[in-house]
Amino acid sequence: MSFDYDLFVIGGGSGGVRAARIAASQHGAKVAIAEESRFGGTCVIRGCVPKKLMIFASTAPAAAAEARGYGWADAQAGEFDWPAFREKLRAELSRLEGLYEGGLVTAGVTLYRARARLDDHHTVVLSTGERFTARHILIAVGGRPSLPGIPGEELAMISDDLFEMERLPRRVLVVGGGFIACEYSTILNGLGCETTLCHRGDKVLRGFDGEGRTLVTHQLENIGVRLRLESAPTRLEREGDGLRVSFSDGGAESFDAVMLAVGRHPYTGGLGLENTGVRLGRRGEIVVDEWSQTSVPSIFAVGDVTDRVNLTPVAIREGHAFADTVFGAQPRRVDHGLIASAVYVRPHELGTVGLTEEEAAERGPIEVYEARFRPMRSLFAGSEARALMKLIVCTETRRVLGCHIFAPEAGEMIQLVAVAVGMGATKEQFDATVAVHPTLAEELVTMRAPVRRAGGATA
Ligand SMILES: Cc1cc2nc3c(=O)[nH]c(=O)nc-3n(C[C@H](O)[C@H](O)[C@H](O)COP(=O)(O)OP(=O)(O)OC[C@H]3O[C@@H](n4cnc5c(N)ncnc54)[C@H](O)[C@@H]3O)c2cc1C
């Protein structure tokens, strides 16, 4: 049987673009890709990139305060010009979108700017009416923000809307306690909005190391984010130009805007999967094996739509491994076991790799090494902000099982620690490494005695 393409990719985000480029340019496959919105996907257009640029923008008041602490008596952040910043942001995102498109074109991939759905195991139908057959189809459609299912929720913003706001709200409510809620309330607070974070738990960032969660929760409060913990909104109503929000604890408050950040779900709706028999999991995710192959042999899926680890570098790695395996005769699996990540709150980020103390203690005896301190740089400027460096060590093998850093630029540091942890480094190998002085990171190689032991018989 002959096909129009060797590979048809649905979704031009992190995973889809990488897979298409590698299959075409490295392995000579005839490839097409359909994108219903903008090439680059969530990360480039409405996620990691604009988010990080907004984090940078939001640090100006703290940077001015620090400069005053260093003797620049008149240092002020001045007035934030949101429309000017937004214009610059739009231009930058368009530039990046162009690079993504250009990379695909150079690789010889055919681009379709249309929504795609599946008609059968080998056929894709576009919203333009065009139909194409392909030997292999890759689904890389990502995820979409979830909604809590409360009356009036359509009045709220989701994370996509943050970058498009006409004006910054004076009083804003952020709902949720995950990555997005923490990062976006940090941004809005830094840009001068009176920000409240409402979360149904008693600490943000469920699933992270317990001490890290406590520190991020306190930091949000210390920078001026009002916390409304163990509470959830039950109703949103229009009130003049703003919104009236009722909460599960019986209270009600008025805000100029509300942003919902209560998780994301795989974007499988309307994709025609029922025409193929591709198996879905409980959360609507496409179930795949270690090779990203679905229950239908000609159809593969990578990235957030498979709900494995929903991060950009993971989607990219999965897309690349898929292309090498299927088109390059180089079978490659992705190890989802040890993936570092960072939550970009400020002034201290939370960087994490490996097991949390809680997870590690459940598996066996561990030693916990910690350094808690006020970093030299911010201390001199008059800040009380405390950092934490934490290593979780297996008592038996001496291997470092996890590392958690709460400090300025923790994302940068954890990237490098992840190399050592991934290689199976022991605590003694960390100790044998001579410190770089004076740095924050030197604390990672100078922690002499455990602060506690936990897990197994030594608990
Ligand atoms: C606000 C936010 C901040 C984030 N920050 C970070 C971060 O700092 N670091 C990090 O590692 N990760 C971050 N993430 C997660 C990261 O963006 C995702 O894990 C990553 O983009 C997933 O890539 P993907 O290829 O699976 O999907 P996506 O990048 O979402 O791409 C899917 C693409 O498919 C298109 N599409 C969907 N359906 C169809 C269809 N039927 N036909 C045609 N096209 C279709 C969509 O328009 C989209 O462009 C963030 C996410 C969000 C929402």
Ligand SMILES: NC(=O)c1ccc[n+]([C@@H]2O[C@H](COP(=O)([O-])OP(=O)(O)OC[C@H]3O[C@@H](n4cnc5c(N)ncnc54)[C@H](O)[C@@H]3O)[C@@H](O)[C@H]2O)c1
């Ligand atoms: N820095 C990064 O790497 C980064 C940044 C942003 C997003 N991401 C990725 O995007 C994913 C999605 O982020 P997210 O923050 O939306 O999801 P999340 O799963 O991290 O957090 C969702 C939060 O919403 C709360 N929640 C869920 N349902 C609720 C309801 N009905 N009412 C009130 N609260 C409710 C949960 O308790 C949780 O705190 C992340 O898991 C991550 O994979 C990564």
